[in-house]
Amino acid sequence: MDLCSAVQFLENKTILVSGATGFLAKVFVEKVLRIQPNIKRLYLLMRAADVNSAHQRLHKEVLGKELFSVLRGILGSNIDSFFHEKVIPVPGDISCENLGIQDITLRAEIWKNTNIVINCAATTNFDERYDVAFAINTMGALNVLNFAKLCPAVKMLLHVSTAYVCGEGTGHIMEEPFCMGKSLNGTTGMDWHGVTRAQGANVAVYNVEHEVAPNCHSPNVE
């Protein structure tokens, strides 16, 4: 899709973005608001105790950043009403079912209206504890997929992941969109045996570390 058709595609669309306080999603949000001001709405999912905290995070960690200064220059005094109309902070957590969105009215509204889901939420800590990384980067991605399936008007789910995922393919691997049912290894569904094996390894390492070094709480599973 070239830039012109992407901009056109975004017109009047509602997008759910996770990881909005992070590096990539913030850049995405700014660009969408700048190049397609006729976007209908952006729901920005962020970890927060309640709506007030989510509002605070939105203004302090996203919209208040220098990144948005070009947009501020373009919209001038209309910027606050523009943000108010287009950007809705949503307290949630992708490691939870229904993305941890507790407000059932808001959750139903998001399900009903969302056309595009962009998952940028992740732990990007390379030596994260296995269970934390698994809950966010694996189960979180699955929770986002399940949430997107409940949006009747959804047209696209974009999962942003690490730059190094190419399955077991070799050679020159082109970047191409995946249609429903297509996967890197030709099968669909989760390899639960692999997960269990990895978790077993983690438990084993964890136990060994506790035996050997009781103060070590961060098992590093390769």
Ligand SMILES: NC(=O)c1ccc[n+]([C@@H]2O[C@H](COP(=O)([O-])OP(=O)(O)OC[C@H]3O[C@@H](n4cnc5c(N)ncnc54)[C@H](OP(=O)(O)O)[C@@H]3O)[C@@H](O)[C@H]2O)c1
């Ligand atoms: N940055 C790059 O150059 C780059 C390149 C290629 C691929 N990627 C991939 O792009 C994705 C995003 O990267 P990034 O650089 O934007 O990461 P980042 O700056 O570390 O941001 C991660 C975001 O995810 C949120 N998050 C973490 N756990 C969450 C949870 N359980 N529920 C909801 N939100 C959660 C964080 O929220 P908090 O603020 O609450 O922690 C933060 O907003 C990652 O998968 C990364 O591997 C990044």
